[in-house]
Amino acid sequence: MSGLQLVNETFSNAKKRARLMPYFPVGYPDLAMSINVMEAIARAGADAIEVGVPFSDPLADGPTIQAATQIALENGTTLRICIKAVEELRQRGVTIPLILMSYVNPIMAYGLEAFVSDATQAGTSGFIVPDLPADEADEFQKLTEKYGAAFAHFLAPTSNESRIKLAASRARGFIYLISVTGVTGERDIVPADLKEFVQRVRRVASQPLAVGFGIGTPEKARAIGEIADGVIIGSRYISLVKEGGLDAVVKFTRDVRESLEK
């Protein structure tokens, strides 16, 4: 089964529940622990994992992910190591979609085709590149299609009809909706205009819609799960690992899963 098929299947079986898609950066707090965290997240019931690649200049990220990925870089985490981490997770029996999320420059330095080829061979199901908007992504788009991988484009509350149409015509697997104008990081409230935003995209796009940025509690995950097909949680997992280790990660993941069932 190709990575794209795996992602499609994850969203397709018609249980009426939003999918839980945690993000975690490779190499934080160290390589071994980051892989353990992702394995635990998978075993605790997550539906997919965004495997984060650290970058020196993460301009879409808030302070929590900035600090964590900085530590990951100091630990010597490279894109090559991130691909190895995916391979390791597969060897440990993780079968859910693993989506590599990287800024574009490390991918360019690796070589676009070499990257997509190596990553999919290692078991990567798809890709997210926050600083590669759809209209700059032609070459990468073709490669992800060639290697059968998902490629999730972003949309934001500021996206107009033409941007929504563009994402809808290009995204494979799902579309990543940014819940608020802003960077990653936990926020207290569900944005008032989120529902309208999701509906606006739904009218045009047939892909599943996953919402990320600012989600850090089971309650908020449930509220967003009621309007979207996927819930992405990132910064909260970093705080959890820092404060409570693997146990906290497992408990939180189960709590969120449970809240999404209700």
Add this chain to the structure above:
Amino acid sequence: MKPNLNVPDERGYYGAYGGRFVPETIVPALDELTDAYGEFKDDPVFQSELMHLHHTYTGRPTPISFAKRLTDHLGGAQIYLKREDLAHSGAHKINNALGQALLAKRMGKKRIIAETGAGQHGVGTATACAYLGLQCVIYMGSVDIARQKPNVLRMKLLGAEVRPVESGSKTLKDAINEAMRDWVTNVRDTFYLLGSALGPHPYPQMVRDFQSIIGQEARRQILDRTGSLPDALVACVGGGSNAIGLFHAFREDENVRLIGVEAGGEGIESGRHAARFAGDAKARPGILHGTRSYVLQNEDGQIVETHSISAGLDYPSVGPEHAFLRDLGRTEYTWATDSEVLDAFQLLCRLEGIIPALESAHAIAEVMKLAPALSKDAIILANLSGRGDKDLDTVFKALGDAI
């Protein structure tokens, strides 16, 4: 066939460079900006308002000065200086800041954000915002805040809020990251007033256009004064806005050499520099801050820390038009080390009575190498992009008792 130097194309590309590699949230804002700029660029009312401001407020045209004693001392080409240090607020940065602030006002944006390295763009932006009644927030790396104190005080006096940036290398690169994060967050009512000819389209084009007044004036002035075009233009290159602003009007003058001077820091071999075109294996095409250009990076595509005695040139990438012109061979790039720059700084003080910015002293350092190799009827026009009052602390620290 003559290459087409009329760049960028409608997607913001300069050959293989440029583009707009940014988070989706700000793509619509870039579209809006591109449309607004396209509209006002050729609007005679907007242009005459900006020119009127330049004449009555900025102090344009800035003169060119014949550097007689420097010319005699070096014993070669005649050296002329384009005096952007005499522009209001002390550097060429005001040309772009006023242009963009005026555009922001026309677009109905009331909050302005900007990044700054040496502080000159921050001061220029704070000045323009004070004059036009706009709210102003400046992001500045804490390392740069420490080494450019006078400019921090200026910005505050001008009513700007200066936000220290503690992430990464705490210099210009990180200030741009933080400004972009602010923009992503407040994109609906905020105008990002980017200070150099870099970043996502339309910034490299817009900044170049606002700075091209330097070259338009200089070309006219040097023809008036000497009856001929210069043999070489010399300008420092960080992001590259003063250089592209000077070069642009001369781009079709094939006999005029266009020479950009990068920050050689402690020397290319030391690895502590900010020279993107000096053949260092770390400098390869890549993407930083929304544009494809030459970027100093490690093998894994992580951006490396740079070093320069001048905060304004301490940046790991360079404007995409420079990368384009360099690949075509239309422009040449060299570098000056920190110690060469300090020599040039002192020489210009003593021989011409001009205290240059450390950034601009890079251009003078190249003039010191170039002029003696040329004949006495050759003409060099160097861009003195800013004045050096802001750098006195740094210079005193570096030279100590030697002054």
